[in-house]
Amino acid sequence: MKNILSNKIKTAFVAVAMIGATSCEVTDLQPANIIPDAEAFADANRVNAAVLGIYEAAQRGFYLGAVQRGYPFGAASTQQGDMRGEDMYNDQLFYEITYTNGQNPNTANNNGQWISLYRMINRANIVIENLDIALEAGAITQEQRDGYLGEALFLRALAHHELVIYFSRPYSDDPSAMGIPYRTFPINDVSRVAEGEAVGRGTVQGVYDQLLEDLDAAEGLLSPDGNAFRATQGAAIALKARIKLHMEDWNGVLTEYNKIAGDYAVTADPLEPFRNGTSSDNIFSFENTEASNAGVNGALATMYGNPANGARGLVKISPLIWRADFWHPEDLRRTDETTEGEGMVSSGPLGIFTYKYTDASTYSDPTVIIRFSEIVLAAAEAQARLSPTIPSASAITLLNSVRDRALPASVPSYTALDFLNTDALIEAIINERRIEFLAEGRRWPDIHRLSGEGRMAGIPDKAASRSVNNLDFYTTDREILLDHSLEYSDDLFIWPIPLEEILTNTSNPLPQNPGYSG
Amino acid sequence: MRKLLLFSFLLLFSTGLYAQSRVVTGKVTSSEDGQPIPGVGVQVKGTTTGVPTDLDGSFRIEIPSSESVLVFKALGMISKEVRVGNQSIINVVLDPDTKTLGEVVVVGYGEMTKREVTGAISSVSSQDIKDLPVAGVDQAIQGRAAGVLVSSASGTPGGAISINVRGTASISASNEPLYVVDGLPIYSGNTSSIGLGGQVTNVLSQINPNDIESIEVLKDAASAAIYGSRGANGVVLITTKRGKAGKAQVDLSIYRGVQEPANRVENVTGSQWRQLMNESRVNDGGNPIFTEEQVANAPNADWFDLIFRQGTVEDYNVSIRGGSENTQFFVSGGLFRNEGFIKGFDFTRYSTSLSVDHKFSEKVDLRSNLRIVNTRQNLRNNDNNIFGVFSAANLGRPDFEPFTEEGDYNNAFSTLIGHPLALAEEIKNELNEFRFQPNIAVGYKIIPGLRFETSFRADIIYGRQDTYDPNTVRSGFATNGTGTQANNLFTTYLNENVLSYSKTFGDDHYFDAILGQSYQRYISETGFVTGINFPGPDFKYITSAAEVNSGSSSRTEYALLSYFGRANYRWREKLLISASLRSDGSSRFGEENRYGIFPAGSVGYILSEESFLNSSEVISLLKGRVSYGITGNQDGIGNFQALNLYSAGANYLASPGFAPSQLPNARLSWEESSTLNFGVDMGFFNDRFQLSAEYFIQNTTNLLLNKPIPNTSGFTSITENIGSMRNNGLELSLSANVLNKGGFNWDTQFNISFIKNEVTSIVDESTPINSLQSRAAVGQPLGAFFLIETNGVDPETGDLRFVDLNNDGVINPDDRQYLGKPNPDYFGGFNNTFTYKGFDLNVFFQFTQGFDVINRSAQFNQHLGFSAWGMSEIALQRWQQPGDITDIPRATAADPNRNNRVDSDRWLEDGSFVRLKNLSIGYTLPKSVLQSMGVRQFRIYAMAQNLVTWTKYTGWDPELNSSPGANIARNYDFLTFPQARTITLGLNLGF
Secondary structure (H helix, E strand, C coil), rough: HHHHHHHHHHHHHHHHHHHHCCCHHHHHCCHHHHHHHHHHHHHHHHHHHHHHHHHHHHHHEEECEEEECCCCCHHHHHHHHHHCCCCCCCCCCHHHHCCCCCCCCCCCCHHHHHHEEEEEHHHHHHHHHHHHHHCCCCCCCHHHHHHHHHHHHHHHHHHHHHHHHHHHCCEEEECCCCCCCCCCCCCCHHHHHHHHHCCCCCEHHHHHHHHHHHHHHHHCCCCCCCCCCCCCCHHHHHHHHHHHHHHHCCCHHHHHHHCCCCCCEEEEEECCCCCCCCCCCEEEEECCEEEEEECCCHHHHHHHHHHHHHHHCCEEECCHHHHHCCCCCCCHHHCHHHCCCCEEEECCCCCCEEECCCCCCCCCEEEEEEEEHHHHHHHHHHHHHHHCCCCHHHHCCCCCCHHHHHHCCCCCCCCHHHHHCHHHHHHHHHHHHHHHHHCCCCCHHHHEEEEEHHHCEEEEEEEEECCCEEEEEEECCCCEEEECEEEEECCCCCCCCCHHHHCCCCCCCCCCCCCCCC | CCCHHHHHHHHHHHCCCCCCCEEEEEEEEEECCECCCCEEEEEEECCCEEEECCCCCCCEEEEEECCEEEEECCCCCCCCCEEECCCCCCCECCCCCCCHCCEEEECCCCEEEHHHHHEEEEEHHHHHCCCCCCHHHHCCCCCCCCEEEEEEEECCCEEEEEECCCCCCCCCCCCCEEEEEEEEEECCCCCCCCCCCCCCEHHHHHCCCHHHHEEEEEHHHHHHHHHHHCCCCCCCEEEEHHHHHHHHEEEEEEEEEEEEEEECCCCCCCCHHHHHHHHHHHHHCCCCCHHHHHHHCCCCCCCCHHCCCHHHHEEEEEEEEEEEECCEEEEEEEEEECCCCCCCCEEEEEEEEEEEEEEECEEEEEEEEEEEEEEEEEECCCCCCCCCCHHHHHCCCCCCCCCCCCCCCCCCCCCCCCCHHHHHHHHHHEEEEEEEEEEEEEEEEEECECCCCCCCCEEEEEEEEEEEEECCCCHCCCCCCCCEEEEEEEEEEEEEEEEEEEEEEECEEEEEEEEEEEEEEEEEEEEEEECCCCCCCCCHHHHHHCCEEEEEEEEEEEEEEEEEEEEEEEECCEEEEEEEECCCCCCCCCHHEEEEEEEEEEEEEEHCCCCCCCCCEEEEEEEEEEEEEEEEEECCCCCCCCCEEEEEEECEEEECEEEEECCCCCCCCCCCEEEEEEEEEEEEECCEEEEEEEEEEEEEEEEEEEEEECCCHCCCEEEHHHHEEEEEEEEEEEEEEEEEEECCCCCCCCEEEEEEEEEEEEECCCCCCECEEECCCCCCCCEEEEECCEEEEEECCEEEEEEECCCCCCHHHHHHHECCCCCCEEEEEEEEEEEEEEEEEEEEEEEECCCCCCCCHHHHHHCCCCCCCCHHHHHHCCCCCCCCCECCCCCCCCCCCCCCCEHHHHEEEEEEEEEEEEEEEECCHHHHHHHCCCCCCEEEEEEEEEEEEEECCCCCCCCCCCCCCCCCCECCCCCCCCEEEEEEEEEEEEC
């Protein structure tokens, strides 16, 4: 009797215990719409999707806590680069802080760029960390792994360079100045946050060293094939040329230029790089689509476009450059689409707008990042710099290859006789950059490096914010109210580290740039 | 029940020992309904001789002598002693025991008598909530359980109710208790997939209150810890009616009634509105907008009259219960319908419930039930939504005709909000839901005292929602009509296996225990499709849409695997010791914290059993108890929040891309509350007066909060278990049979609770968490209002005098201070039942005192020229000329002093109120009359709900919340659908 009883009891206990035996699996559910870490790199399609996720982070990131407005590269990089300079003019609140040097450690324009760039960098680092795991697991081939790794390294470098030219003093002044944290490992678990906090600012030299290391590696990994919307070998080389220009490594610039000179070409029509995005001049751009873009409050076409074309017209071409004597009145790059049907600018009663970007309804203009013309002019500048006493003939040839195509045959090409000395040639090359890359966000990087070397005194005078409200500022000699210039020595010349970044890093807070409180 | 069985066994074994004695027979019936009572213990006093009554209540017992006294004892009935004398047939009528201390109390995975309880549990019986004209049981328990604060978010039919058991214990997770219906933790969230403004649906209204036998609220950790990681907000156990052995009883109940707003706050007329607008312009040094003639002859639309109608409420319910010794059944069917007093809103419930219990043998038994409910609701945008019906009426300008001469909506688009009546009548939003709750449990008695039970339970809600906004209303105008069709399936499965054991050792030691395992899984599958561009307002389904422009589907789930046990020990009916433990494994927890352990223990001592008290005439019960335990709240963790996830949608080059959507946190775990509870239960004069007092301290730690992290990580914040909060309070419950004389009886129950809440830590003490004008700040109660103080209206200027807290000469957000709180100082209820002959009168007051409300509606409709909304009549009390003494500042459009600023205490009001919640009068026909008609019970009654409310609050109703579910920003009255006053007539008929 006793035996039977205890057996029954045993059976009962075993029954209760058995039902729970598979405990590990039952509480280990997997989500349906989202995939966990372990599966994200489980096959080639998914790895590709994760790589596309880096581009998406470049297109759209955080601004005021929400993903919007094309931070960092969906449009913001262009707008910030223009608004720190004097060649584009601000009419509205959106980038006024950038335009008037009103930034502080809490303002959204600079903080949005910071967080969005690091968000993009982190996505790149996550891909980088997982690629070899996916390769070992057989999910991707060696060739795929190399290509993806090259893309991720390129994008990581692009983002870090954007950071270092806004948040650090220029390399051309002092490579030992404070850099920005260069992130080479991902934060993909709460436990790694502390590890991330330990990465300090380092030096500008350190940042540039790592940039070159990343890009050299990318160059070796990437394929030369493909269009401008995903990173290619040419894109890595071109970015290196840009970076070496900032480092004043003139020979280096030429080395990089020579690598790709045969693969790309300046287009005969200066408008072409902005109309299909895949011309011989387009080396790298971020594609925007109707489904993924910077939106009405950020897209280049809406922010920069003529209200007559359905745009918001918040930023115009500055009357300062429009009236500058170095910009030839017959330059094709001044063609007005309102009178000519197609062109690169668009005029209206309030002033003159760029017409490089046209789609103000679905915001699908690509964000042009690097064109071959930039590398040609970088090479021209390098040649000129390397020949300090006599204006370099090959520099002049390179300059003409960009300039002549935009000018009528009646305007002669530059010759050595046009330049009193090398300085005058360099000046002409820089002015050509201002014209050619107007409304492409390239002005600030030039101000940054040229001020660092002492060629510029800082940010030049701009047309006062919200003061240009009539076309006659462009077409007559009506006085332009000037404001917002900034000495290079001014602390406001570079942006502050976001206060939130410093406060939330409890173990190793980043040192703030001088002059900013907090 | 278990005790009763045990007792019966003992009685059975002991019969037949006294062969010399004579036999007495008889029948035991209930005074309540005259029905026989089976299973009554009939015992010869002072001996162990006894028998139970059989199915028809009859018994046969041998007694030793005529001097013998028979004791009749049954659970829930008052025991009776009868001296045998020379009687040979003794028929006994037992009275139901209205004294709660003898009652059976349902606890997690079991039941016990109230006397044995050592935790803090509030019980509400079906009798207390009978016939209340409310959709859901949650409304019915308002004011009836100490420590349980029930508040309706609004008066919307079938709308959300919020229940806080002993305060709020979480900042980011739910503060609502766990609802367990017949052992199944049910889904209790919102099921409307389409945003309705602040309003959400209430799935508790899908349980027919008529089917409910009892409701228990487990308040302290010792009672709730058996529900582990879901017990921290308390547990509401709902037990439904089951069959009963005996002749089948049919009960029919019907009530019908009407509804109107419990209070009205009128808006100004068209003329007054124009005059106020003129005054604002003149005060600003400008010119009047309207000519004197335009003011005098202004049209006048009373939007409230247009959207209100006489609401109706009706309920028809029939139930049959009965059965044999081996098989019992309960079956019911009900129809409840509530047409709101605002046009467009209604709620209908069709419900059926079937329960069958069967005993196969002495060893094997089956308990089963199935509920099927269909609710159909017409919903409208409401509360905190500019397209809401009541919102539009509140904010609509009064100075135009509501209809054109052709009878069309006039000026349907002239204001920002739209035409109130069009919003009620043109928009379609139908939610049609089916809910199935099957429940099967099979028990097996292994040896006497040891039982195994396995149960399978499910809660399945299928909902289909159709909405259509035609181009005749603003919300559908831009798209030329928008229609959405949504389908939701929410499924909960539960399997539990429980061993239970009980044994008495010797005379003094009683022991029982359970040991169990539970597996629960919840799956939510949702989807919708939207179409736009319809041919006209009559085409309401997506088939007519020119463009099907949006659609999606998704799925999410969680699972829990738990082990639990509990042991109770009792010594000589004096000392009570209980301990329990639950281990919950949840798919929501991080890998490193997959299982949570939730222990609890309690001790009680019944002092009145001691020799120095047990013969006291005054004190019939004196019990002290202490409990301590740990409970959790896992609601704050998203279903897969602990994992490293990649979500799709990071598309580039028109190709699918994905990106990390969150940082994994393997340590993510539940919020944890530890509660210490002290209780005293006292009974006086044979329990005619009873008093219970509870004091508790609950410390909640590991609150889930978002902690900002350096942006260089690529993320902005992570969710971690960081914060903490404390609730402590005192609860008193008193019940008394005040008077029982000459057929007149007066019973009263009173309860009051004082609960104090304080946030004790957050991520960064110097950075309180803001939500609207409310805050989670250390040292303050959760949701404390942070505002600029005003010091009346300056009689000279008519502007508000803001208090410059920091004396810096400017009034700005730096001058804000803590000026109010959403949780009450105290709340409770006061219930009185009077009976005389067949008449009964019930008067029930409910009160909530010492809390504040932000009257956000007033900021809009007391604008005094600042905007173009309609205006409340309160605006007429404005300052007009120097020397005027008033609380309402001057009319101004420019408002240079910023009288209308959102962050001042001008909008903060004391919400304290006392309500005559329920008043009913009934008449029951005497048994003598009924018997001749073959009727068991016949009662008619009239009832009024929310008849009178005493409050200083100037808005429509102080009981509200325009965003239910919000933990910090609570008690904002933003255009909230007001509470209803309901008058019903009803009939209860029993055969």
